[in-house]
Amino acid sequence: MTGRQRDRLRSWLLGLWGVGAIAYLFIPVAIIVLFSFNDNKGRFNFTWQGFTLDHWKEPFADPALQTALQNSVSIALVSTLIATALGTFMALALVRYGFRGRSAADFFIFLPLATPEVVLGAALLGLFLTMNVSTGYATIVIAHVMFTISYVVVTVKARLEGMDRHIEEAAMDLGATEWGTFVRVTLPLIAPGIAAAALLAAAISIDDYVITTFNAGQTQTFPLYIFGSARQGVPPQVNVLATMLLAIVLLLMALNVVWQRRRARRDVRRTGDEPVGSMALAEATARG
Amino acid sequence: MLRLSLRRRRALLPYLFLGPGLLWLVVFYLIPLANQANVSLQTGDPELGYTFTWHFQTYVDAIKQYDTQFIRSIEYAAVATILCLVIGFPLAYFIAYKAGRFKNLMLLLVVLPFFVSYVLRTVAWQLILTDDGWLADRMRDVGLLSEDGRLLATTGAVIAGITYNFLPFMTLPLYVSLEKIDRRLIEAATDLYASHATAFRKVTLPLAVPGIFAGSLLTFIPATGDFVNAALLGTPNQYMIGNVIQSKFLNILDYPTAAALSFILMTFILIGIFLYARVLGTRNLTEAAL
Numbered sequence: 001m002t003g004r005q006r007d008r009l010r011s012w013l014l015g016l017w018g019v020g021a022i023a024y025l026f027i028p029v030a031i032i033v034l035f036s037f038n039d040n041k042g043r044f045n046f047t048w049q050g051f052t053l054d055h056w057k058e059p060f061a062d063p064a065l066q067t068a069l070q071n072s073v074s075i076a077l078v079s080t081l082i083a084t085a086l087g088t089f090m091a092l093a094l095v096r097y098g099f100r101g102r103s104a105a106d107f108f109i110f111l112p113l114a115t116p117e118v119v120l121g122a123a124l125l126g127l128f129l130t131m132n133v134s135t136g137y138a139t140i141v142i143a144h145v146m147f148t149i150s151y152v153v154v155t156v157k158a159r160l161e162g163m164d165r166h167i168e169e170a171a172m173d174l175g176a177t178e179w180g181t182f183v184r185v186t187l188p189l190i191a192p193g194i195a196a197a198a199l200l201a202a203a204i205s206i207d208d209y210v211i212t213t214f215n216a217g218q219t220q221t222f223p224l225y226i227f228g229s230a231r232q233g234v235p236p237q238v239n240v241l242a243t244m245l246l247a248i249v250l251l252l253m254a255l256n257v258v259w260q261r262r263r264a265r266r267d268v269r270r271t272g273d274e275p276v277g278s279m280a281l282a283e284a285t286a287r288g
Numbered sequence: 289m290l291r292l293s294l295r296r297r298r299a300l301l302p303y304l305f306l307g308p309g310l311l312w313l314v315v316f317y318l319i320p321l322a323n324q325a326n327v328s329l330q331t332g333d334p335e336l337g338y339t340f341t342w343h344f345q346t347y348v349d350a351i352k353q354y355d356t357q358f359i360r361s362i363e364y365a366a367v368a369t370i371l372c373l374v375i376g377f378p379l380a381y382f383i384a385y386k387a388g389r390f391k392n393l394m395l396l397l398v399v400l401p402f403f404v405s406y407v408l409r410t411v412a413w414q415l416i417l418t419d420d421g422w423l424a425d426r427m428r429d430v431g432l433l434s435e436d437g438r439l440l441a442t443t444g445a446v447i448a449g450i451t452y453n454f455l456p457f458m459t460l461p462l463y464v465s466l467e468k469i470d471r472r473l474i475e476a477a478t479d480l481y482a483s484h485a486t487a488f489r490k491v492t493l494p495l496a497v498p499g500i501f502a503g504s505l506l507t508f509i510p511a512t513g514d515f516v517n518a519a520l521l522g523t524p525n526q527y528m529i530g531n532v533i534q535s536k537f538l539n540i541l542d543y544p545t546a547a548a549l550s551f552i553l554m555t556f557i558l559i560g561i562f563l564y565a566r567v568l569g570t571r572n573l574t575e576a577a578l
Binding site: 108118125156242 | 405
């Protein structure tokens with residue numbers, strides 16, 4: 001075998017392995033989507049029994065499922081809002097200011113990421129029990145904010161660190177106030193980072209089982225409902241809703257790609273090869 | 289209103305920004321852990337309540353009674369981490385160097401499972417591995433599985449589930465660290481007559497070490513504490529320490545033991561992280577966490 005043939009063989013094997021690994025990741029997802037169309041008889045949705053659209057016609061056949069999903073979505077929205085607001089300011093403080101205790105704060109914020117979820121959930125429940133707080137919707141929100149803050153901080157920090165500080169300095173040199181610079185230059189520039197952080201926080205919140213199961217009390221969420229129904233058979237409506245969520249996410253991602261491409265093209269047309277940052281600066285100074 | 293000079297105000301600003309979030313973490317993360325430490329030293333029973341008695345014996349008893357589950361958790365997590373590395377490294381390598389225009393598509397496929405509920409994906413594995421399922425039947429046909437052999441409710445099923453659920457956590461940091469490598473270094477090695485294997489071993493692999501460490505930790509930590517896979521794909525014979533903590537806390541209401549167990553678990557993991565931080569610095573880890 002020549003060297004070139006060996007190279008090609010290596011690439012082939014690597015590709016095969018890659019496709020196999022992707023298949024491993026993909027198969028359960030495909031099964032979930034497939035079984036949302038299963039015409040299952042009885043409670044169990046374990047074996048393929050034929051194609052039907054019935055479950056898609058009434059995805060909320062079980063009112064408990066509807067409540068669970070509504071709770072999940074509303075908890076994700078509320079906790080994301082709080083965690084993103086708190087986390088963004090923390091990231092700003094950590095990147096933009098030198099102060100005593102910064103590295104300690106940095107390490108402290110990292111700790112929840114390194115704590116196993118079962119410990120986070122159990123410890124928080126312990127506090128609620130000691131304080132005689134009854135668990136439910138509010139305690140789930142509290143828990144979700146607690147463990148998503150660190151993700152928000154890390155994400156926004158990365159964006160801030162990659163940002164050119166000269167743009168802000170230039171805005172201030174050109175007479176913008178500190179607040180004006182923040183609103184018109186800094187915020188638009190880190191907006192993609194904040195959006196990514198919010199999406200991440202929402203995704204983690206809506207999917208969480210472990211921490212939620214400790215702090216939910218009688219409140220049901222989507223993952224709790226699925227786990228609870230796993231023993232008697234998960235109803236196919238769950239598959240329908242999961243497939244819908246997946247489709248929505250994919251659609252949003254596709255739209256984002258299209259939007260970014262279009263914006264990149266527009267930016268090039270308007271200002272030649274100017275980077276986006278200087279656009280924000282130009283707008284900020286133009287408005288005074 | 290308090291009038292402060294601009295300098296004082298600027299000096300206070302970071303604390304103002306940091307304050308609310310930090311307060312949240314102190315009240316709902318740090319204080320619960322301290323409270324948990326307190327609970328772990330209490331004695332009593334679920335009906336009459338528990339009182340603080342400096343009862344360190346709970347820790348000793350907990351380790352003695354649940355050493356099997358502790359060792360099992362570490363075993364399962366370690367095997368799953370190694371499997372993730374074996375599956376994930378070639379995958380990350382392929383995406384970083386060979387995927388060409390399919391790179392973004394493949395990355396999307398790696399993160400795609402995240403958009404389907406974690407519990408539901410694990411339930412889907414139940415479906416795949418079930419006794420009269422397609423996979424079990426085919427394996428019986430070719431003689432890989434005996435007539436009464438099972439795929440579900442076995443150690444293999446639990447480890448496969450954990451491996452599956454944490455594979456993206458391994459693959460993404462590996463991809464990031466491989467992607468960052470300056471290709472010219474590898475070219476230089478081959479130009480200087482190193483074989484592909486030698487260039488890989490002496491250039492690519494050492495430069496990918498941060499990704500390997502980060503991915504391993506991001507897989508190992510959640511895997512040791514996991515109980516969803518063992519609960520859905522295993523039997524009590526496969527239960528991990530997470531299952532014990534959960535049932536002690538939510539069903540048996542033996543809070544001191546549950547608290548002691550979670551402290552022991554956390555100590556294990558913190559030791560791992562400190563070792564990691566000593567080797568590579570926490571910066572790499574938080575970066576890789578993305």
